[in-house]
Amino acid sequence: MVGLGTWSLTTAALTLLLLPRSLEECGHISLSTPIVHLGDAITASCTISQNCSRLSPGSQIVWKLGTELQPGGRQQSLPDGTQESTITLPHLNDPWVLLSCYLRWGNSLQILDQAKLQAGYPPATPHNLSCIMNLTTDTLTCQWEPGPDTHLSTNFTLKSFKSRGNCQVQEEAIPDCVPKDGQSYCTIPRKHLQLYQSMGIWVQAKNALGTSVSPRLCLDPMDVVKLEPPTLWALDPSPEVIPPQPGCLQLRWESWKSSLYIDQKCELRHQPQLGGAGWTLVGPLPSKTPRHELCGLLPSTVYTLQMRCIRWPLPGHWSDWSPSLQLTSAQRAPNVRLDTWWWQKKLDPRTVDVQLFWKPMPLEEDNMHIQGYLVSWRPSGQAGAVLPLCNTTELNCTFHLPSEVQEVALVAYNAAGTSQPAPVVFSRSGPPLGGLHTMAQDPHNLWVGWDPPSLQPQGYLIEWSPGPPSPRGSHKTWKTEHNGSIAGTLLHENIRPFQLYEITVTPMYQDTMGPPQHIYAYSQETAPSHAPELHLKHIDRTWAQLEWVPQAPELGKSPLTHYTIFWTNAQHQSFSAILNTSSHDFVLPDLEPASLYHVHLMASSQAGATNSTSLTLMTLAPGESKLHIILSMFGLLLLLICLCGAARLCCRPSRKNPLWPSVPDPAHSSLGSWVPTITAEEVFQLPSLWDPSMPPITKITVLEEEEKKPGPWESNDSSGTCGLPTLVQAYVLQGDPRVSSIQPQSQSGISDQVLYGQVLGSPTSPGQGHYIRCDSTQPLLGDLTPSPKSYENLWFQTSPLKAAEPLVPNQEDDCVFGPLLDFPLLQGLQVHGVEGLGGF
Structure with a gap:
């Protein structure tokens, strides 16, 4: 509504500025009362002065409350020529609103005047008036509750006067105390106070609709004094002070200086630093003896302490609680039951290795404070002697014992003493359990049950650890059930989901234990660790x-x-x-x-x-699969054709010129198997085949004599000549092949000229033979086929057109031809059987 009123005022001001000069100060609003009780009626009138007489008599006056038009206005003309409109609002329900008077000017409304209407309630009676005297500042502070909101500006005033007795007679007025806006308290300074004398005090509330006052207080400022809280301290130990008993603590305090000479009483409250524990109140405590011993507490427990004081026996107010003090109560000797468990391992026939475990179980609801544990034993034959085995703060211990020792003692200790000794007997002679079974209750609990043994034990010891079985004593959790009549227990400590556990149950008897029994169980099964690989x-x-x-x-x-x-x-x-x-x-x-x-x-x-x-x-592209099939079939067909052709060429018996000759395997034969044997005396003498003085001879023909020749390898004399085998028909190219390969071609245009040589003479006749060169154009081979290609080894084959003429061995011929150095396919082979040839 405040924002709306501000907008209306702004609009009205702008409208007035835009009005013609003749309408300025033309209208005026009169109210029956500017402030009314919220919900009451209010009457307003709007008068148009004579300055506006030139307006038409039929001009209409319109009302608006806020932004809404208000019907019911009664308009009339007064005898002096003014126009007046009166409106009555039956219920004013807004604490603050603008009432506007308008003149209808053609099709628009022109504002004439505005008035602010307020509504609210008379002030409520202030209540709960109280005052506190502060000795530190020497001031009297009074506070009250103002009551509900009146929607109107309300002023509060603290009024007081000095008096005697019951404040029936006012003796001296005290200046009024006016609080700051929004505050419901006020402070009277010391100069206006008179201690140990009565004062009358009340609060007055006033607004536009009325005035109210609170009930009057009659008090002595010292009767409402509020002391400052004391300061707590721990009592320092001294020879004069007896140390506190177990479960007790000692403290002292100091009062504020301004209240040292005021009789007072105090209260103490304490709270242990445990979850959910509340405050415990102790009092009253005398202030003349500022020390106290608090007992009945939990031993070795930290407590929070606070104290407050009040003027006593005279009236006053409690002080605030003092700042907190933390103290630890005195210790007591551990009052616990020690549950034990052990493992034994025989090191040698005279020594046993023992691993002992224990758990302290408090016998009372207190904060047990244990500084350590002591394991000892008494040797036999030594009365009163106690030998310590280990002194530790852990819950296990490993030590060596003679094999004949069957019992040790375990105690817990602190600064106040030791607990009752717990005997540990190393014996397993009781009957075993009848059976063992488990069941998984949920992922964090396992139920283990057993069939009781034939003799009811005093209790059972249960231990469990993650499986497969881990090293003895590592990661094991155990507990003791002292009720021998039960047949199962719930395991919930250190149980995790999807874990295999090894559980052991051992019956405990009076002075011995039974053999343990083991079982494996899962707390909960889990999903597979991995999926198969695609x-x-x-x-x-x-x-x-x-x-x-x-x-x-x-x-x-x-x-x-x-x-x-x-x-x-x-x-x-x-x-x-x-x-x-x-x-x-x-x-x-x-x-x-x-x-x-x-x-x-x-x-x-x-x-x-x-x-x-x-x-x-x-995936494959379209047609790719068919192309692969076609290519594969074409490749198979081509391979089949090649295989068939090769088989036909190799296996056809009518072929005159096979692709390769039938040559014995050089690795499994010798030249002697198909060349006549040469005696040891025969030595081949071969002149240089590449003698440049000799003319090139392409073919040498050996002419036989008709007479019967000697044996094939028969020697004539020791002239140093040698003979060739009869079956050898050789073509020796004399001269450098590289030179012949670059000889200029014949210009005849028919064919290249090939030179032949004919050897004249007899192998048996003495002397040197003669050869005649021949200008012949016949091919080297005797058949009609063209000359062989570079890859056809055919030059050593006989002519198929005529029978081979046997060559008669001749010494000269042998010397000319020499050994078969250029024989195809045999170069580089080791020839056996012809010793004179050697290896070539």
Whole structure:
């Protein structure tokens, strides 16, 4: 409403500025009362002065309350020529609102005047008036509650006067105390006070609708004094002070200086630093003896202490609680029961290694403070001697004992003393349990049950640790059940989900223990640790076959229930299929050709699911598969044709010129098997085949004599000549092959001229033979086929057109030809059987 009123005033001011000069100060609003009780009626009138007489008599006056038009205005003309409109608002429900008077000017409204209306309540009677005398500042502060809001500006005033007795007679007025805006308290300074004398005090509230006063107080300022809180201290130890008993603590305090000479009493409250503990009040405590011993507390416990004081026996106010003080109560000797457990290992026939475990179980509801534990034993034959084995702050100890020692003692101690000794007997002679079984209650609890032994024990010791069995004593949790009639217990300490545990139960008897029994159990089974890995087996344009190897069952894992295979294309469209656990392959259907897909497999069980690694594959493009098939078939057909052709060439018996000669295997034969043997005396003498003085001879023909020749390898004399084998028909190219290869070609245009040489003479005739060169153009071979190619080894074959003429060995010929250095396919072979030839 305040914002609305501000907007209306601004609008009205702007409207007045825009009005014609003749309308200035033309209208005026009169109210019956500017402030009314909220909900009451109010009457207002708007008068148009004579300055506006030139306006038409029919001009209409309109009312607005806030922004809303208000009907019911009664307009009349007065005898002096003024126009007046009166309106009555039956209920004013807004604490603050603007009432506006308008003149209808054509089709618009022109504002004439505005008035602010206020509504509220008379002030409520202030109540709960109280005053406190502060000795530190020597001031009297009074406070009150003002009551509900009146919606009007209300002024409060603290009024007081000096008086005697019951404040019936006012003796001296005290200046009024006016609080600051929004405050409901006020302070009277010391100069206006008179201690130990009565004062009358009240509060007056006043606003536009009325005045109210609070009930009057009659008090002595010292009767409402509020002391400052004391300061707490721990009592320092001294020879004169007896140390506190267990469960007690000692403290002292100091009062504020301004209240040292005022009789007072105090209260003390304490609270242990334990969760959920409340305050305990102790008092009253005499202030003349500023020390106190507080007992009945938990030993070795930290307590928070606070204290407050009040003037006593005269009236006054309690001080605030003092700042907190933390003290620890005195210790007491540990009052605990020590549950024990042990393992034994025999080191040698005379020594035993013992690992002892224990747990302190408090026998009272107190904060047990233990500084350490002591294990000792008494040697036999030494009365009163106690030998310590270990002194530790841990809950286990390892020591060596003679094999005959069957008992040790365990105690807990602190500065106040030791607990009752707990005997530990190393003996296992009781009957065993009848059976052991477990059941998983939930992921964090395991129930272990057993069949009681034949003799009821005093209790049971249960221990458990993660399995497979861990080293003895490591990561073990154990507890003792002292009720021998129970047949099971719930394990909830250090139980985690999906974990295998080894549980051991041992019966405990009076002076011995039974043999332990073991069992393995899972707190809860878990999902498989990993899924099988996918492999691509076959792929085509619209399908792909995948396979995987099922995983072996895992210990502690739930068995698989099904597989789910997912594949996603490049457009992030996902597809899936559910398979049973017996499946090990799957065909992805309806794939797009030449498309990329991401595939993964999910293995699921009742405990959860696990995904495999992702496999990315690309389908074949259209026509790619047929092209592969066509190329494969063409390659097979070509290979088959080649094999058939090779077989026909090799196996045809009518071929005159096979691709290769029938030559014995050089690795398993010798030249002597198909060349006549040469005696040891015969030595081949071969002149230089590359003698440049000799003319090039392309062919040498040996002419035989008709007479009968001697034996094939018969020597004539010791002239140093040698003979060639009869069966050898040789063509020796004399001269440098490289030179002959670059000889200029013949210009005849028919064929290249080939020179031949003819040897004249007899192998048996003495002397040197003669040869004649011949200008012949015949090919080197005797057949009609063209000259052999570079890869055809045919020059050593006989002519198929005529029978080979036997060559008669001649010494000269042998000397000319020499050994078969240029014989094809035999160069570099080791020839056996012809000793004269040596190896070539």
